[in-house]
Amino acid sequence: MDCLISSQYELERFMSTCIDSSVTLTIYPLKERIDISEFTNRLKRVEVVGNQECLCHYNDVLYLHDICQENGISFSFLSTGKYFEKDGIEYIIKVVDQERQALKANLNIDWYDIDLFKRIEKSKFRSSFHLKKKDIEYIEKKGMDTIQRHAYDFVHQRLSPSFIPNDGKQTPMKGHPVFIAQHATACCCRGCLYKWHGIEENRELSKKEEDYIVSILIKWINNELERKS
Numbered sequence: 001m002d003c004l005i006s007s008q009y010e011l012e013r014f015m016s017t018c019i020d021s022s023v024t025l026t027i028y029p030l031k032e033r034i035d036i037s038e039f040t041n042r043l044k045r046v047e048v049v050g051n052q053e054c055l056c057h058y059n060d061v062l063y064l065h066d067i068c069q070e071n072g073i074s075f076s077f078l079s080t081g082k083y084f085e086k087d088g089i090e091y092i093i094k095v096v097d098q099e100r101q102a103l104k105a106n107l108n109i110d111w112y113d114i115d116l117f118k119r120i121e122k123s124k125f126r127s128s129f130h131l132k133k134k135d136i137e138y139i140e141k142k143g144m145d146t147i148q149r150h151a152y153d154f155v156h157q158r159l160s161p162s163f164i165p166n167d168g169k170q171t172p173m174k175g176h177p178v179f180i181a182q183h184a185t186a187c188c189c190r191g192c193l194y195k196w197h198g199i200e201e202n203r204e205l206s207k208k209e210e211d212y213i214v215s216i217l218i219k220w221i222n223n224e225l226e227r228k229s
């Protein structure tokens with residue numbers, strides 16, 4: 001469900017009548033500081049777009065970005081609009097530069113990267129991982145619910161902590177189908193999670209990020225099972 005708003009009042013009015021739990025919120029323009037904290041569990045993506053009339057404050061954009069960052073919501077700052085203020089200085093930005101300047105703020109976050117599976121296909125290293133007969137038999141014996149529970153355990157214990165002394169070496173190359181899936185999808189260590197998924201290092205993972213990683217692992221395993229059947 002898409003929602004277009006420009007003020008706190010409009011946001012609250014929309015969310016009070018909407019029952020959808022994966023809303024893409026477009027704020028056009030960002031007229032005032034908008035607090036989305038109350039709705040984070042129902043937002044999938046937030047986009048900020050400036051227009052040619054309202055002054056857009058960098059701190060208000062950053063405020064939204066930070067809430068998205070903490071809650072695993074994708075965020076895009078698509079355009080500054082004509083009037084943009086940062087550090088107390090008001091800039092007038094030409095139409096041709098408004099998108100580029102927004103991109104330069106470097107605030108975009110993409111959690112649910114639909115291109116991930118296309119990208120891993122292109123990587124010789126990632127695409128070399130496959131489930132072996134033994135792994136498939138193990139999955140069949142245990143059932144997918146158990147495999148998913150194992151995936152949560154591995155992610156929580158080996159990837160979630162803010163500091164991992166052996167990062168890059170915490171995921172074995174064999175011994176469990178989830179380990180194989182982790183290497184295949186670049187969910188093997190925090191370095192790879194940052195490079196491939198944009199999830200920052202040196203901080204604890206949120207529950208939403210753990211959910212995201214497990215969903216990718218299970219999706220990859222299901223793809224493998226389909227391929228082999």
Ligand SMILES: [Zn+2]
Nearest residue numbers: 168188189192
């Ligand atoms: Zn890695």
